[in-house]
Amino acid sequence: MELYSLSFLTMLSLIIAAPALPAPAAEDNMSPLDYWKSKLPYNTTAALSDLLYGPTSDWLDNITIRYAQYSKYNPKSGHPHDIKTAATAFFFLEDDLRHAVGRTFRLKFGKSTAGAKFLPRRIADGIPFSAPHVLNLFNMDPRSDPAREINTTINDCRDPRPVKGEKIQCVTSLEGMIDFTTSQLGKHVTAVWTNGTSIGSVKEFKVSGVKSVLSGSSGGGRKILVVCHRRYFPYGVFQCHRILDTVAYEVTLEDEPAGGVNGTRVDAVATCHRDTSGWNPSYVAFQSLRNEKPGGNPICHFLRFGDIAWMPTV
Template sequence: MDLKLLHILTLAFLAVTAVATSGAALPPEKYWQAKLPNTPMPQAIKEILHSDLLEDKSTSVVVGGGGVGVNVGGTGNPGRRTNAGAGKGGVAVKAPGRRKSVYVGVIPIFSPFVYFYAASETQLHDDPNVALFFLEKDLVKGKTMSLHFTKSANLAAFLPRQEAASIPFSSKSLPGVMDYFSIKPGSVEAKVMETTVKECEAPGLKGENKYCATSLESMVDYAGSKLGRSLKAVSTEIAKEAPKQKYTIEEDAKKVGGEAKYVVCHKLNYLYAVFYCHKTASTRASVVSLKGEGGSEVKAVAVCHDDTAQWNPKHLAFQVLGVKPGSVPVCHFLPQDHIVWYGN
C-alpha cells in the first residue's frame, strides 16, 4: 500500500477516536513533556510526530454517522464500519473506507539491526544500511568512510497510545488487520506486515531484553522501566540528504550516557510507527560529527557492541566486515529514525 495513503488512513483513526475519546488522554507530545520535562525531543521523534503529510492540502478526513472516509485529491467516498481482528482474538475498531493497495518501494526484509537474522541477498546488494556497519578501530578522528545516510521511506507516524492499543498487533490478528486496511494476503504489503510482527514476536538473544513499542508513550515507558526516570534520548541528524559519499570523522567521538546503560529503538516498517526496542549488555553509544566530501554534514549516533557471540553468524555485519561472531566489537551508525535512550 502507498505509504502516504497508509499514513492518511491512520489520520482517519485519529479523527474518529478524537470524537469518541476527546480529553481522555494526553497527546503523545504532551505525554513526553509531562514525563520528560527536562529532556529535549530528538529530531527523529519530532519528524515522526509532525509529518508533512499532516498538512497535505489535497487530503481531507471525513467523519460522519456512516463511518470514516478519506478523500485524496478530491476523490473518495465516506467509508464503512468494520472490525479488525474481531472473531480472531482481536479488538473491534472503526475502519476507514477501503482503498486500492499500491506498492511503492518498501521491501519485506528483516531489519539489519535485529541481530538474530541472517542477511538476505537483497540486503547485501540493495540495502543502504550495509554501509553503516564498521569496526570500532575505525571510530577515530580523521578516518574516512564511504557512507549513505538516507531519509526513511517509511513515513508512518505515531498513533496515540489509545488508538494503537485498539488495533491488534499479533500474528493471530494479522488476517483481520489486513482485511481492515484492504491489504491482499500474499501481497508485498502483507509480507512487510508479517515480517515486522515476526521480528517482534521472536525470542530475544541471550542477555537481550526486547519490546516492540507501538506508540511514543509505550516507548518512553519501556525506556524508563529499564533506565530509570532521568532519561535522555538522541538520534542521528542530517542537515540535507545526500548520495553515498566519503565522510570524514571531524572530531573524536563523544560518548553519551554515564554508566553505559542504553535502550536502542529501531523503527520497523508497518502501517503506523512501530519501534523494536532492546536493552543489551556490553553496548556503548557515541555521537560523531561527520563531513561529506560534497559538503554534507551529519551528527551521527554510533552504537558499538562488544559481545556479538549470540548474533546470527550470517548477520549482515559479519558478511560486510569479514569478521566472526564474538571476535571483535562491531559498530554501526544509526539511520535517522532510530533512537538511543540513556540514563544519567
C-alpha cells in the same frame, strides 16, 4: 496513496467513537507530549518529540526501512539488500572509529523525513496488531511489497528472540516507548539520533569528527542503552531493545562534491557493541568484517534516520 489516507481517517473516527473502548484513565487523557513531560521531566527535547509524533510523511515510499541489519542474533534472511548494506561500510570496529577522522565511508542513510509517526496510545491500542486487520484497514494488496514488509514487522515483533541480557519490545506509541525506556533506564535519560539531509543513494563521506557520548551505567557497572529501530508500518512502530555493554558515539560525516559546494553533512550516531558473544556467526556484520567472530572485537554500526538511542545520564 489517497486510498490509504481515506481508510486511515475513517478508521480513526471509528476507533475514537467505539463504545467498546474502556473509559480512559487520567493518564490516557494526557496528550502524548504531556505524558512525555510527566514521565521524563529531565528530558524535554522538542526535536525528538517532533521526530516521533506529528504528521506522517511518505511512509509508503520508505520501503528500504529494514530491521534485518539489526537482527544479529537470529538473522532470518540473506536478502541481497543486507549484504549490500554491509558492503557500504555500515559495520566497523570501535578501535577504527576512535581514529576515523579523515577516513572515508560509503554509506546510505535513506530519507531523513520518511517513516510513519506515532498515534496516541489509546488509538494505537485499539488497532489489532495483525496483518489481515491492518492490510484490510488500509485496503492493501496482501501480495504487494508493502504488505510483505508489514508482515515482516509483525512477525519480528511477535518472535523477537532476545539473547542473554537483552530485552526487546515493540512499541506503537510515544507513551509506549517512554514506558519501556524508563522501565529499563529510569527517568534520568537522554537520547541521541542521526540527523542530516535526505540521502537516497550511496555516497562517500569523510569523517570530520568523532565524540564519545557520555552515559551512565547499569547497577552492575555495565554500559547500557535502549535502542529503538523504526519499523515499516502505516503508523509508528518501533522495535526497542535494551542492550548491555554498548556505547554510543557522535560522528560528523561530510561529503565533498565537485567544487566543494552544496555538500551533505550528517551528524550520525554510531553504537558499538562490546560483547558479541551471543551473536549468530552468520550475521551480516561478520560477512562484512571477515576476520571477526562472535566474542571478538567490539563491532559498531551507524543508526539510520529515525532510529533512536536512549541512555542513562551520567
